[in-house]
Amino acid sequence: MKQFVVIGLGRFGYHIATSLYKLGNQVLAIDINKNVIEKIKDSVTDAVIADARDINTLSEFLDKDIDTVIVASALDIEMSVLTVLYLKDIGVKHIVAKAKNEDHGKILKSLGVQEIIFPEKDSAARLAENLSMSSLIAHIPLAPEYSMIEIASPEKFFGKTLNELDLRKKYGVNVIGIKDVLLDQININPLPSDAIPADSVLLLVCKTDEIETLTFED
Amino acid sequence: MKQFVVIGLGRFGYHIATSLYKLGNQVLAIDINKNVIEKIKDSVTDAVIADARDINTLSEFLDKDIDTVIVASALDIEMSVLTVLYLKDIGVKHIVAKAKNEDHGKILKSLGVQEIIFPEKDSAARLAENLSMSSLIAHIPLAPEYSMIEIASPEKFFGKTLNELDLRKKYGVNVIGIKDVLLDQININPLPSDAIPADSVLLLVCKTDEIETLTFED
Ligand SMILES: Nc1ncnc2c1ncn2[C@@H]1O[C@H](COP(=O)(O)OP(=O)(O)OP(=O)(O)O)[C@@H](O)[C@H]1O
Ligand SMILES: Nc1ncnc2c1ncn2[C@@H]1O[C@H](COP(=O)(O)OP(=O)(O)OP(=O)(O)O)[C@@H](O)[C@H]1O
Incomplete structure (x- = not known):
């Protein structure tokens, strides 16, 4: 205290x-x-x-x-x-x-x-960040080149586990949380065997300059 | 744009x-x-x-x-x-x-x-958060019960790898980054084989109500 x-x-x-x-x-x-x-x-x-x-x-x-x-x-x-x-x-x-x-x-x-x-x-700097990222729901700068972002899960991820998707190897992102928007629940520190539900939001850490290009295309 | x-x-x-x-x-x-x-x-x-x-x-x-x-x-x-x-x-x-x-x-x-x-x-709400956490350098609320925090690495972790320490099982925390304070570098999304240097700061996600008790005692 x-x-x-x-x-x-x-x-x-x-x-x-x-x-x-x-x-x-x-x-x-x-x-x-x-x-x-x-x-x-x-x-x-x-x-x-x-x-x-x-x-x-x-x-x-x-x-x-x-x-x-x-x-x-x-x-x-x-x-x-x-x-x-x-x-x-x-x-x-x-x-x-x-x-x-x-x-x-x-x-x-x-x-x-x-x-x-x-x-x-x-307050202006924070609002500017949040307003200018399009598909992003929030953006928290972590370090000079890294950020934490919330982004809507792409449809092709629905029902798949983090293990299957191997997001860290394929896109260089670390999934910190999965928000189920319909149930209003969040699964923080998900296990590799956890699946990504439909209509969910991913909370992930990635490189800041890759945010605009993060489209999860193959 | x-x-x-x-x-x-x-x-x-x-x-x-x-x-x-x-x-x-x-x-x-x-x-x-x-x-x-x-x-x-x-x-x-x-x-x-x-x-x-x-x-x-x-x-x-x-x-x-x-x-x-x-x-x-x-x-x-x-x-x-x-x-x-x-x-x-x-x-x-x-x-x-x-x-x-x-x-x-x-x-x-x-x-x-x-x-x-x-x-x-x-601005006042954010400052209050940052000021009232003692050993914490920063505290970012993520979800109703979860937060991202920066905390000085305990000495007993120095030189050990994330694998050896198994922090997720032992303390329920997910290490997102390791800041080497002396070199002013940050290793975001560290690999399990990465070691924790001396005089470093851990960026981790954990339960908000466990922050005050997070002392990494055995
Ligand atoms: N009718 C108007 N049309 C356009 N601009 C206006 C009008 N009335 C006031 N302004 C402008 O709005 C600005 C004042 O902003 P505000 O009312 O928030 O005051 P402030 O306390 O200075 O703001 P802050 O706390 O952000 O510094 C001034 O630059 C002023 O010229
Ligand atoms: N000498 C003084 N000793 C103690 N309190 C003072 C003194 N002078 C002014 N105050 C108090 O400081 C407060 C004014 O805060 P401030 O000067 O930041 O203005 P403000 O623009 O209203 O603030 P804010 O933008 O945060 O609303 C008032 O409540 C006033 O009574």
């Missing part, structure tokens, strides 16, 4: 605080606005009204034992960079901060923030 | 338009602000200055052949919902829209928008 502090509860800050708490961590949420603290107090370990630009207040709530502090407010660059400065002075080891734009990101990096988040850019 | 139109070039809109273009798609970017159009025009197929609230202008640039229109502006809910209404009238088949908050999202859904994006919430 890790201990997190989240400062600034806009949409991003509110969701990171409540998600971390749901995943079983201890979360202290801080915001200058009383209404926001009222709204979040039952969904985190503790929530306090405080001004993050006041180093004395910050030191009251923070010490070196905190695993990670997330500065989730970025509308006001002055507040964000002052808060990061004080966190470094107090001795917080791991700081994550949201950035409003590239320039704000550069300043945070020079202050020693370990992880800088651009929510709009992150 | 798919055809996309992106309306509204704030941070999210700008990044979705340029990412889709980089992935090989045709992208038309629309914004009411001349400066933004100047900035993006070399990074997309075409960029035009137009007011999306004017149905006549929209019909000039859009027709039924467009694969997807992305309404990426959400500061002004009126502009967003009016634009979606006109797109439906023109006959656009697939609409994706960014939402400012949950209420805005509900209105977009009732207008028939197929995909609604909350960039701050999406």
